[in-house]
Each structure stands twice: as C-alpha cells, then as structure tokens.
Amino acid sequence: MRSTRLRNRAAAMVATLVAAVLVPLAAQAPAQAATNGATGTAAWTPQIYPLFSGEWVQRNVASGDRNTALVACSLASGIACVSVGQGDGKHSVFHLFKCDTRSLSNFVDALAVRNNQTGGAQVHFWGPRYSTKIPANGVITTVPDYATYDFNRLDIC
Template sequence: MGDVLHRSRGKALTLVAAFAALLSVSALAAPAARAAEPRGDVAAAAWTPSLVPFYGEVEQVYRNLNGSQRQFYLQYCPNGRVCLAVGEGDGQHTVYRLYRCTERGLTNFIDAGAIVNNQVGDAHVRLLGKNHELLGVPVPADDVKREVNWGPIWYIDVC
C-alpha cells in the first residue's frame, strides 16, 4: 500500500510541477504576444525605404526626417545630384542624394514623394515600372521639385 501511495504522490507532484511550468511560460508569453499585436497607431505601420545599388562612398541617405528637414534637403539638392524623398509611414521621411548613373531597384517607396534632378547637361531621370517600362516623361535636369507617386514605380534610372 505504501508503494502505491508513493507512486500516486509522485504522479501528483509531477502533474503539479508541469502545471506550474505551463503557468510560468504562459505568463512570460502573454506580454510578448500583446507587444506583437497591431496597436492601431501609425508607428506600427512604418517601413524603411531602400534602393539598390546604393554607393555610400559618394551618395548620402538621410532617414527619420520631419517635413521641414525633408524640404531643406530637397531645396538644397547639390549640383550633380538627384534627390529623392519618400515617406516612412510614420510621418517621417527618407531623402536620398544620388550621384552615380545607373538603374536602381526601389523597395518600400510607397505613396507620395518628391524628386529633384539637379544633374548637369541633358541627364534625365527615368521612372520605370515593374517591367522596366517608362512611366511618364523623364525628369529633366532643371533643379525643380516634382511631386511623385512612388506606388507604380519599381526602378529609377538616374541618367
């Protein structure tokens, strides 16, 4: 009888230990699950725009800019550069200052943005669709800010 009681007590202790472990894991997992839930605010929908290739030795990228900073970087786009502005989905902006003449693939260039072509000579910027087709008229090198809808644009050919 003592042996049966000892086994029953052992099973009960094992069951209690397993239940306690389950509760502790649940207590740890619940805050993480709540943190991963959509919060419904703007920050939860933010993204990071990028383009490839990017030549960091001669080109610049400025992230997390407010509207005034975005405007400043576009207004003072340096000679010989193409400046692109794109939103980050949280009220902030990214501005690229591009120099090298090459086609770039765009990622997370979503919705409204702007472009300034301050290159020299007849260097036009071409905005291209998914199949590399030209979308609209090429942007001339005239240092004028133009609003752009990045939605249909998958590539940009800087000159």
C-alpha cells in the first residue's frame, strides 16, 4: 500500500514538473494567425514597446489607405512612421520620434516605413537573421515579409 502511494505521488510530481516546463514554452511560441472556418484567417495585433509619451498607433488602416496614412503621420520633420500588416488586410501605423531601441512583436507582413527624421537618423530593424536600415529621405520604403517576420528590434536613431 505504501509503495502505491509513493508511485502516485511520484507520478503527480512528474506531471506537475512537465506542466511547469511546457506552459511557459507555449507562451513563448511565435505568433501565428489562427484560422476560423467561417471567416478565414484571424488577425494579430502588432506591437512596438515602448511607445513614449506623444507617440501613438493608428489601428485598422485599410490597405488602400496605408501610404496616405504614412504620409499624414510623418508630415512633421523629426517623425518616423512604421506601418505593418495585421493579418486581416488592415495595417497598424506607428508614429515615432524618440530616439531609442524598442522591441517588436507580431511583425509578420506588409512592413512599410516613411522616415522623415532630421539629421540623417535612420530607422533600423533587426532580428536574428536579417537587418535593414531605412534612410531619412521621406520616401515610403517596403520590406520583404521574410525579413519582417524575423525582426524583433527597432531603433529610430
């Protein structure tokens, strides 16, 4: 009887340890859009962290309006505007101006940037395999999806 209790306790302990390891690993998995049979692919929410005081994000910009939103966002000098797809045909447009390094999440596709900063400041995206620097020339620059998916950091100086 005693050995049965010991085996039950040991099994419970192993199950608890496995759960303690697997649950945090699942939380770290890369974002992927879930499918919904009725509506197709679900959207995701791109994030840049941190957004500083005075910086903002405009969500749900239609694909046809993305470039107009980037230009409107970056009319003032000293501004860098980043647009990235949300997986549902819409985009999030970020209005950034503070020189700092930020973390990215859910940057999957349709990345476009209009850098209207002064002093030659670049918008620099990088990840484990790819890196790109976008000059301060006021031109809308698009980035291939394979690189966008790799990016996990952004610096706008």
